[in-house]
Amino acid sequence: MEYVLKTNGLKKRYGHYKALNGLTMNVPKGSIYGFVGKNGAGKTTLIRLVCGLQEPTEGEFSIYGINNRQKEITKSRRRIGAVVETPSIYLGMTAEDNLKEQYRILGMPSFDGIAHVLNLVGLENTGKKKAKNFSLGMRQRLGIAIALAGDPDFLILDEPVNGLDPQGIVETRELILKLNQEYGITVLISSHILDELAKLATYFGFIDSGHMVKEISAAELEAACRKCIHVTVSSTEILSQVLDEAGLEYTILSDKEANLFGEISVTELTLKLAERHCQIHSMRERDESLEHYYIDLVGGGKHE
Amino acid sequence: MSKLLSANFMRLRKNKVFWGGILFMAAAGIYYPIGRYIGMKHDGYTAHLEDGFFICAVFAAVLLSVFCSLFVGTEYSDGTIRNKIIIGHKRTDLYLSNLLTNMATGAVMCMVWFAAYLCAGIPLLGFFQVRGAVILLLTIAVLLLSCAFSALFTMVSMLNASKAGAAVICMLVAFLLLFTGTYLNARLQEPETYPVYDYVVVGEDAADMAAGMQEVAAEEKNPHYVGGTKRKVYEFLYDFMPGGQAVQCSSMESERPHVLCLYSGIIFIIATSIGMAVFRRKDIK
Secondary structure, eight states, X not given: OOEEEEEEEEEEEETTEEEEEEEEEEEETXXXXXXXXXXXXXXXHHHHXXXXXXXXXXXXXXXXXXXXXXXXXXXXXXXXXXXXXXXXXOTTSBHHHHHHHHHXXXXXXXXXXXXXXXXXXXXXXXXXXXXXXXXXXXXXXXXXXXXXXXXXXXXXXXXXXXXXXXXXXXHHHHHHHHHHHTTOOEEXXXXXXXXXXXXXXXXXXXXXXXXXXXXXXXXXXXXXXXXXXXXXXXXXXXXXXXHHHHTOEEEEOSSSXXXXXXXXXXXXXXXXXXXXXXXXXEEEEEOOOHHHHHHHHHOSSOOO | OXXXXXXXXXXXXXXXXXHHHHHHHHHHHHHHHHHHHHHHHHHXXXXXXXXXXXXXHHHHHHHHHHHHHHHHHHHHHSOHHHHHHHTTOOXXXXXXXXXXXXXXXXXXXXXXXXXXXXXXXXXHHOSOSSOHHHHHHHHHHHHHHHHXXXXXXXXXXXXXXXXXXXXXXXXXXXXXXXXXXXXXXXXXXXXXXXXXXXXXXXXXXXXXXHHHEEEEEEEEEOTTOOOHHHHHHHHHHHHHXXXXXXXXXXXXXXXXXXXXXXXXXXXXXXXXXXXXXXXXXXXXX
């Protein structure tokens, strides 16, 4: 698999505070990578490092195979477009002037693409209205338009739907999907709005306390989040024998815990286990969402 | 860096603070010689064209402190400095492009003052009474001084992510430097001695005392006079510090304008070197 971004043991310290603590992650080309973590987990810090706004304390990363210690990293950054935290736009300028400014910074030979980019983000009719008079959603879309100005292959969006109204959230989601599916742009989205990420992402990375807890594809996550019955028994060895005989699908989690899939007759299962002197301690139905999965993964409290 | 400069100059064209500064310099440049002319006619003293020609050094210091902090500060407050770094521009280029833009602004403001002053002043006060070489040297000194101020204010603005904080610091620095310059000027102007007049009675007749009084003048040491090593330090600071230079240029009292040019160059190099070195390592949010 080809990766757009790879990090290896990345660390960033602010004084004694470890914002990133050996983060290793891989963003596959063509994916929408959902970067999940609570506030202060290190999402924005990683994005700042990748964008060159800050330098890592330890560790390394590569963008399109170019290591951050190589001089060529600035060239590979030209393939990146990013909106870090708040949209980076001149509030005293119109949407068009903002894009013209970005085109000049990029050294683009003409302003021909501006109308297309404004149309793409739905800001073609803003005229002489200055960005300071835009709604939050419009500013967010202008920020994305500026990030798209250099025709990037890799788009980094830090909390893109934070503070947006429902319509703004839908518009931003559709825009991201369009950019990924129609233009083939790899997207890294950091967010803690998990339901929204679940509708977009094809890969997930779960970060907590500055390190990666788990990386998983959307397909794997879907399988992990399948509706199931979680049972705690005295022996999963006996349980597996009974389930094999009944032809049921299951996953053994430990010597006492297992997940059972499909339609199960609880009475029949209980009787069969009782015949073999296997006790059922608990049995509960589990319909995991991304949110539940995340909570299970990092724990409700502090995760070390 | 040409891309960054091009973007900066386009932004400058629409910058209200820039145009406000230009308008102020033009208006003040016209008003000042007219004011001198009216004063000359009213009070009967003789005014020359060069008398207030270089006072723009003081105005430029204050205006640049406002402009530099707001122009660069906007990059931080609007977050647009990130756009430039994300797409791969080097931090050195970013710093230098902002410095060059600020320097150009300072130079344009001074030029506008000179042009406005000459347009209004020559018809009213005639041409310069001092040698052209002196005017040229002081003009260069003022332009280099504005570059030194630009370098100082660029350093403060680039290293301070708070636009308001940078603006306050820059203005405080500008006024502090100018007040220090004025203070040093006042201390160095103190004479070493001053005459003390005593009146002694030379006649014997007390009734004729007034007629018998004689004025005796004696030189007495001025306790406020700065002498020795302290004077040398004061003189160096007066020449070296931009505030002192601004006072010297505006009053045309400098005997060594070329030394002022050299000191401006040194301040420029020091401020820019420190600014770039720290900015290269600065964490940007």
